[in-house]
Amino acid sequence: PSTNTEMKKRIANNREELADGDAIFAEIQTAGRGRHGRTWLAPVGGSLTFSMYWSFPDGYQSMAGLSLLVGLAVCDALKEFGVNDAELKWPNDIYLQGKKLAGVLIEVEGQIGATAHCVIGIGLNVCVPDNQYDVGQPHSDLASFLGKVPDRNELAAQIIKSLWSYLPKFTQQGFGPFVPHWEALDLYGDRRIVLQMGEKRFSGIDRGVDASGALLVETQDGITRFHGGEVSLRGN
Numbered sequence: 001p002s003t004n005t006e007m008k009k010r011i012a013n014n015r016e017e018l019a020d021g022d023a024i025f026a027e028i029q030t031a032g033r034g035r036h037g038r039t040w041l042a043p044v045g046g047s048l049t050f051s052m053y054w055s056f057p058d059g060y061q062s063m064a065g066l067s068l069l070v071g072l073a074v075c076d077a078l079k080e081f082g083v084n085d086a087e088l089k090w091p092n093d094i095y096l097q098g099k100k101l102a103g104v105l106i107e108v109e110g111q112i113g114a115t116a117h118c119v120i121g122i123g124l125n126v127c128v129p130d131n132q133y134d135v136g137q138p139h140s141d142l143a144s145f146l147g148k149v150p151d152r153n154e155l156a157a158q159i160i161k162s163l164w165s166y167l168p169k170f171t172q173q174g175f176g177p178f179v180p181h182w183e184a185l186d187l188y189g190d191r192r193i194v195l196q197m198g199e200k201r202f203s204g205i206d207r208g209v210d211a212s213g214a215l216l217v218e219t220q221d222g223i224t225r226f227h228g229g230e231v232s233l234r235g236n
């Protein structure tokens, strides 16, 4: 049903068998999940859907900014396939030509104060043409952009390699060292945005992110910080 759900089950039942970097892939994912219980649609054979395990011995607080870091790793990997202009929408989406190409879903199991056992879920549209599939919002896919279908095994290998190049440093130093790199890819950098929190809306200018991955939004009253949880960002 969902590689994230499957990985969470393994953390709950067979944690001692898991090592950092272990990953579960789905050829067919029937109940893919996005944030807030939303659905991630993955047509058979057209998507790369997988979940990687990573542990954070210092607990939840040391994971701040992880979904942003994973977005960076995916963008770096895509460059190896000739996709140089993917952008990042805070806190968890990867965009190509202004449309959603991939999403990241981070979930965590563990007690406060103890090791956080983390699931890094990634869904990437490989061959999901916009004129054939309605996923609920405009989306892009690699095949339409590149004019050929890239090999999903090679994509997976490159993304995992890229994650391995970032995660050890992130685990030790947090998101701070990655802030400039993230801001360089920010879809809405220095543009007016609207944040939706349930019924509430907040409007301002996107001024990038801080070392915890919180979004910095400027209004005439100064800078306000927003954390990922309940907030959805929209262009204005």
Ligand code: ATP
Pocket: 034, 035, 036, 038, 039, 040, 041, 042, 090, 091, 092, 093, 100, 101, 102, 103, 125, 128, 135, 136, 137, 138, 139, 140, 231, 232, 233
């Ligand atoms: P936000 O993350 O800012 O709250 P979002 O609309 O991106 O907003 P997510 O929970 O991140 O919401 O992602 C789930 C949404 O992604 C779904 O509600 C749907 O609109 C969209 N979606 C589902 N499948 C795909 C797909 N294969 N490609 C692109 N978008 C998809």
Ligand code: BTN
Pocket: 001, 002, 003, 004, 005, 031, 032, 033, 034, 035, 040, 048, 049, 050, 051, 092, 093, 102, 103, 104, 105, 121, 122, 123, 124
């Ligand atoms: C989002 O945009 O909200 C995140 C979408 C994440 C989808 C991936 S597909 C692999 C993994 N398993 C899931 O159920 N979700 C993530």
